[in-house]
Amino acid sequence: MKHNNITNDPIVSEKKTSAGLEDSGKETKMVVLQSIGYPFLCNLVENPKIEIFDNELFELYAREQWVGYKVKEGSFLFDQKLLPDFAFKVIKAHPDDSRITKNTSILLMEVEEVREIKKIESNLKITDVIGQERAKTKCKIITRYLQEPESFQEWAPNNVLFHGTPGTGKTMLAKSLSNELQVPLFLVKATSLIGEHVGDGARQIHELFEAAVACSPSVIFIDEIDAIGLDRRYQSLRGDVSEVVNALLTEMDGINPNLGVVTIGATNNPQLLDYALRSRFEEEIEFVLPDKNERRQILEMYVNSMPLPVDQDLGKLAHLSRGMSGRDIKDRLLKVALHKAISEDKDVVTMEDFHYALKHYKKETNEPKGMFA
Numbered sequence: 001m002k003h004n005n006i007t008n009d010p011i012v013s014e015k016k017t018s019a020g021l022e023d024s025g026k027e028t029k030m031v032v033l034q035s036i037g038y039p040f041l042c043n044l045v046e047n048p049k050i051e052i053f054d055n056e057l058f059e060l061y062a063r064e065q066w067v068g069y070k071v072k073e074g075s076f077l078f079d080q081k082l083l084p085d086f087a088f089k090v091i092k093a094h095p096d097d098s099r100i101t102k103n104t105s106i107l108l109m110e111v112e113e114v115r116e117i118k119k120i121e122s123n124l125k126i127t128d129v130i131g132q133e134r135a136k137t138k139c140k141i142i143t144r145y146l147q148e149p150e151s152f153q154e155w156a157p158n159n160v161l162f163h164g165t166p167g168t169g170k171t172m173l174a175k176s177l178s179n180e181l182q183v184p185l186f187l188v189k190a191t192s193l194i195g196e197h198v199g200d201g202a203r204q205i206h207e208l209f210e211a212a213v214a215c216s217p218s219v220i221f222i223d224e225i226d227a228i229g230l231d232r233r234y235q236s237l238r239g240d241v242s243e244v245v246n247a248l249l250t251e252m253d254g255i256n257p258n259l260g261v262v263t264i265g266a267t268n269n270p271q272l273l274d275y276a277l278r279s280r281f282e283e284e285i286e287f288v289l290p291d292k293n294e295r296r297q298i299l300e301m302y303v304n305s306m307p308l309p310v311d312q313d314l315g316k317l318a319h320l321s322r323g324m325s326g327r328d329i330k331d332r333l334l335k336v337a338l339h340k341a342i343s344e345d346k347d348v349v350t351m352e353d354f355h356y357a358l359k360h361y362k363k364e365t366n367e368p369k370g371m372f373a
Contacts, residue, residue, distance in 0.1 A: 026095050026097070026098035026099065027098060027099060027101050027103065027104070028071055028093055028094065028095070028098040028099060028100045028101065028104045029094045029095070029098075029103075029104065029105065029259055030092070030093070030094045030104065030105040030106075030107070030213065030259055031071050031090060031092065031093045031094070031100065031104060031105070031106050031107070032090070032091050032092035032093075032107045032108075032109050032213065032214045033062075033077065033088040033089065033090060033091065033106065033107065033108050033109070034088065034089045034091045034108075034109065035086070035087075035088055035108065036076070036086075036087040036088060036089050037086065037087060038085060038086060038087070055107070055108075058106070058108060059105065059106045059107075061081070061082075062106040062108075063100065063102060063104060063106060065079070065080055065081060066100050066106075067100055067101060067102055067104075068099060068100065068101075069099065069100050070097070070098070070099050070100075071090050071093045071097075071098060071099070071100060072090065072093060072096055072097045073090055073091065073092060073093050073096050074089070074090065075089075075090050076088065076089055076090065077090065088108070091109075091214060092213070092214050092215070092216070094149075094150075094216065094259050094260065095150055107210065107213070107214070109210055109211075109214050120175065120178070120185045120186070120187040121179075121185075122175035122176070122178060122179045122185070123179060124172060124175045124176040124179050125176055125179065125180060126173075126176045126177070126180060128172065128176060128301075129169045129172050129173050129176055130169075130290065130294050130297045130298050130301065130326065131169070131288075131290045131291070131294035131297075131326075132168065132169050132173065132287055132288070134285075134286070135162075135169075135173060135285045135286070135287055136173070138283065138285045139173065139177060139285070141157045141283070142157055142160065142177060142219075142262050142264075143177065143181060145157050145217075145262065146177075146181050146183055146217040146219070146260065146262065147181065147217075149216070149217055149259055149260035150259075156259075157262060157282060157283055158252065158254060158258065158261070158262065158263060158282065159252050159262075159263045159264075159265070159280050159281045159282055159283075160262065160263070160264050160265075160281060160282070160283045160284075160285060161225075161264075161265050161266075161267070161270065161278070161281035161283070161284045161285065162174070162264055162265070162266040162267075162285050162287060163266070163267050163268070163269075163270040163284060163285070163286055163287070164268070164286050164287030164288060165268065165287065165288070165289055165325055166268050166325060166327065167325030167326055167327025167328055168287035168288065168289060168290075168325050168326060168327075169287055169326060170223075170266045170287050171187070171221065171223060171266065173287075174187070174219060174221045174264055174266075175187075177219065178219050181217075183215075183216075183217045183218050183219060184212070184215040184218040184219070185218070185219045185221060186208060186211065186212050186218065186219070186220045186221065187221045187223065188208065188220075188221070188222055188223070189222075189223050189224055189227075190222055190223065190224045190225045190226070190227040190228045190229070191224065191227045191228070192204075193205060193208075193222075193228060193244050193248075194228065194241050194244055201241065201243055201244035201247065202243045202244060202246070202247035204244075205244060205247035205248050205251060206247060206251070208220060209251045209258060209261065212258070212261045213258055213259070213260075213261055216258075216259060216260030216261050217260035217261070218260065218261055218262075219261075219262050219263075219264060220261060220262070220263045220264065221264045221266065222248075222263070222264070222265050222266065223266045224266065224267065224268075225265035225266060225267050225273070225277075226267040226268075226269050226270075226272050226273055228241045228244050228245055228248070229245055229248075229265075229273050229274050229277040229278075230272055230273070230274060231272055231273065231274045231275070245274070245276075245277060248277070249276065249277065249280060251263070252280040253280065265277075265281065270284065289323065289324070289325055290324075290325070290326060292318050292319060292322070293318075295317075295318040295321050295322075295324065295329060296314055296315060296317075296318035298326050298329050298330075299314045299317055299318060299321070299329060299334070300314060302329070302330050302334050303334070306334065306338055306349070307338070307342075308338060308341055308342065308346070308347065308348055308349050309347075309348050309349070310348065310349045311348040311349065311350050311351075312349070312350065312351050312354060317333075317354060320354070320358060321333055321358075324361070328361070332357065332360075332361045332364075333354065333357050333358065333361065334349075334357075336356070336357035336360065336361075337349050337353035337354045337356065337357040338353070340353045340356050340357070341353045
């Protein structure tokens with residue numbers, strides 16, 4: 001039986017209203033789809049594999065037939081043109097339970113593609129990051145944005161630069177933010193973004209951001225970003241990675257709607273970054289070496305989990321570890337001293353073991369001779 005009730009047609013309904021949003025009250029900014037196939041035909045028809053060679057063309061094609069449709073995460077859209085009744089599952093919609101308009105960005109992405117981009121899970125909390133109070137305070141804007149990205153619009157903290165001495169908690173803070181807010185963290189080393197063939201690097205950048213958008217709100221953490229974003233004066237030292245940097249700049253500029261995604265770059269040497277890249281960061285957050293009280297807190301945190309007890313006043317160790325980062329205290333003071341004690345069949349870690357660790361640390365870092373006096 002043929003139905004002529006056109007008021008139920010979402011496209012016609014959208015045309016009949018001034019903005020097409022009266023029914024839902026919300027406009028879909030971005031929708032991510034996964035191709036499903038023909039769910040009602042079971043094994044009678046082989047599901048074709050959808051390969052998109054031109055994302056902009058697919059977006060135009062999709063919008064033309066689905067403008068006015070209400071989308072909700074977990075719901076389905078059905079093709080009515082080239083592949084009638086072919087199903088697409090909505091795996092992400094910004095905002096959820098909203099209506100597609102001519103301004104909606106539509107992305108087709110297979111779940112496998114998202115899984116290929118490694119998401120980091122952590123049980124770290126903000127309180128596990130000792131010190132760095134100024135950095136934590138500045139990160140409140142990131143927290144607020146990830147909790148309610150829709151309310152920020154053009155005021156979003158899209159790109160933030162963490163910089164400072166190695167081992168001071170840059171990665172730890174990113175992990176703790178992700179864990180406490182329960183949002184995915186995509187942590188990558190900048191050097192891993194350089195592909196073997198022309199175009200590989202740029203593709204990896206775009207796939208990284210597509211995966212982050214599909215799981216948004218989310219955080220992208222690019223460690224050692226200076227490895228690809230060196231000032232032009234030093235570019236000959238690292239080879240040509242201009243395609244990677246250009247792709248990264250495109251994503252950071254917001255040409256693609258990366259709603260609910262915060263990109264954090266981390267470097268020990270911000271002064272080496274190319275100006276074009278550094279200028280994209282709206283906020284720079286410095287991480288500093290811990291003071292004596294913070295070093296004592298770090299020592300207390302790690303000593304409690306050591307397999308041997310420590311026979312030494314932690315206040316004295318906090319004084320002797322002046323100039324060390326949190327990572328140095330764990331890996332180059334406590335761990336070295338612990339290993340020495342175990343190798344000598346001791347039941348406790350003594351001051352002799354710590355002096356041994358400090359001596360080797362001083363030798364490796366060329367600290368002034370009187371530092372550990």
